[in-house]
Amino acid sequence: MKTLSTTSLQVRDNQLWILDQQALPQQKNWLPAADVAELVAHIHALRVRGAPLIGLSASLLLALLAEQGFTRTALADALEVLRAARPTAVNLMNNLDRMRLALAQENYVAALRMEALNLIDEDKKLCDAIADAGAALVTPGSRLLTHCNTGGLATAGVGTALGVISRAFSQQKVTNVWVDETRPLLQGGRLTAWELGELGIPYQLICDSMAASLMAQKQVDAVWVGADRIAANGDVANKIGTYSLAVLAHYHQIPFYVAAPHTTLDPHCPNGAAIPIEQRAASEVTGVAGSFGSVQWAPEQARVHNPAFDVTPAALISGWVLDTGVITPEQVNAGIFLPR
Ligand code: MRU
Numbered sequence: 453m454k455t456l457s458t459t460s461l462q463v464r465d466n467q468l469w470i471l472d473q474q475a476l477p478q479q480k481n482w483l484p485a486a487d488v489a490e491l492v493a494h495i496h497a498l499r500v501r502g503a504p505l506i507g508l509s510a511s512l513l514l515a516l517l518a519e520q521g522f523t524r525t526a527l528a529d530a531l532e533v534l535r536a537a538r539p540t541a542v543n544l545m546n547n548l549d550r551m552r553l554a555l556a557q558e559n560y561v562a563a564l565r566m567e568a569l570n571l572i573d574e575d576k577k578l579c580d581a582i583a584d585a586g587a588a589l590v591t592p593g594s595r596l597l598t599h600c601n602t603g604g605l606a607t608a609g610v611g612t613a614l615g616v617i618s619r620a621f622s623q624q625k626v627t628n629v630w631v632d633e634t635r636p637l638l639q640g641g642r643l644t645a646w647e648l649g650e651l652g653i654p655y656q657l658i659c660d661s662m663a664a665s666l667m668a669q670k671q672v673d674a675v676w677v678g679a680d681r682i683a684a685n686g687d688v689a690n691k692i693g694t695y696s697l698a699v700l701a702h703y704h705q706i707p708f709y710v711a712a713p714h715t716t717l718d719p720h721c722p723n724g725a726a727i728p729i730e731q732r733a734a735s736e737v738t739g740v741a742g743s744f745g746s747v748q749w750a751p752e753q754a755r756v757h758n759p760a761f762d763v764t765p766a767a768l769i770s771g772w773v774l775d776t777g778v779i780t781p782e783q784v785n786a787g788i789f790l791p792r
Contacts, residue, residue: 453516453565456572459604460500461509466520468513472499473605475743477646485513488530495537498637502606503680503716504575507547508568510534514551515568518561527555527564539728540689540761541680542718547571572608578713579609581775586616586676586711589771589778590625594673597630597663600691601643602678602711613676613711614647616773621653629655630666634691636736636758660693667704675701679712686766686784687724688712692759698768707770714774717789724763732758 456463460471462482472481474497483499485491491513494500500509514534518527535548550571554563590596596617603614610618620626629648633641641657648655658666666672675697681689688694688710701708721727734756735741739748750756772779772789779789 453512453519453569456512456569458572458608460505460606461512461608463512463516466516468509468516470494470500470509471605473501473643474499476605476642478743485509487517488513488533492533492537501639502601503541503543503678504607504612504713505605506538506541507543507545507715508571508575508608510537510544511547511551511568511571514548514555515564518564524555524560527560528552531555538730540730541716542721543680543713543715546715575607575713575715576609578715578775579607579611579615582612582711582713582773583610583615583619585775585778586613586709586773587619587623587625589674589707589709589773590616590620590623591673592625594620594626595628595630595671596620596626597632597666597672597675597697598644599632599640599660599675599677599694599697600634601639601647603644603647605643605647606678611647612678612713613709614644614678616676616709616711618651618653621651626653629653630663630672631655631657632660632663632693632697633657634693635660636740638740638742639691642742660696663697664700667700667706672701672704672706674707674709676709676711679710679716680761681721681727682710682712682717682772683721683723683727684719684789685723686769686772686779686789687727688764688766688769688772689724689727689729689761690764692762695762695764695768698764702768708768709771709773710764710769711773714776717774724765727761727763729762730760732760734758
């Protein structure tokens with residue numbers, strides 16, 4: 453496969469490399485993802501993360517393994533292992549379902565390569581379309597609040613919610629971005645803060661618990677988040693803490709937008725209750741770990757609840773900003789949702 457490079461994925465020397473999102477921003481380390489076990493370990497550890505990116509990385513690895521001479525049967529097995537690497541983001545399943553169709557073709561090596569490259573190219577275009585559609589909703593002078601990381605690190609392109617924010621900033625509509633640190637894994641504090649700094653967009657980092665009083669003080673004009681899965685009724689699974697923001701935004705009458713590619717839609721999932729929510733290790737809540745080291749502050753025996761995502765009901769969402777355009781609450785109420 454030819455050399456390929458996005459913000460957080462590379463193909464060089466016929467091998468997949470990932471930018472370690474656990475080491476950022478202190479270190480910019482590129483790590484090999486040479487085989488299925490290595491990529492799955494990176495995905496579990498969130499060294500590769502973000503709904504679009506995990507699907508793209510898995511697709512690229514499959515294409516590379518095919519070029520290395522893996523049999524169709526071995527590739528089919530690899531595909532199923534990768535497909536199960538994380539349960540909530542449906543982009544992984546959607547991307548790999550397309551790769552499965554390529555695998556069924558006679559010249560599956562070429563078909564897998566072409567499909568993986570198509571997925572990368574498409575994701576860039578999807579991000580641009582989302583950014584354009586979303587930026588049109590941002591009013592001049594906006595102070596926007598975002599949660600988790602939805603930027604170039606999490607996609608092959610400019611990102612989803614963060615892509616909207618950066619496009620609106622380039623249109624001189626954004627004066628400040630409130631960045632939720634996003635406990636427990638600090639995707640906001642580590643990754644979004646880093647990306648906004650690189651882009652030259654003014655931001656202020658806040659603890660998740662500070663959003664409420666900022667809203668009460670009328671310092672937030674809109675909330676923009678991404679999604680890991682959008683159910684057929686418009687309910688959205690996204691990083692834990694998203695639901696609290698939606699409730700707060702509703703109470704304070706602040707628009708709450710979800711930005712995502714159509715590959716995040718799951719027409720087979722009737723509502724949020726049917727979305728599988730990943731449960732993660734207790735150590736993420738009893739302390740914190742990163743390239744800076746690790747610290748544990750909770751008692752050794754503390755029992756922990758650590759869901760990685762929550763579900764925001766459709767009723768709290770002001771607009772679903774997709775690459776195909778903006779879906780309004782009125783359209784969702786009328787059952788016009790899935791634009792495929
Ligand atoms: O656990 P993560 O860091 O993979 O969770 C990421 C999110 O929740 C993002 O908001 C979502 O995947 C969209 S990324 C464009």
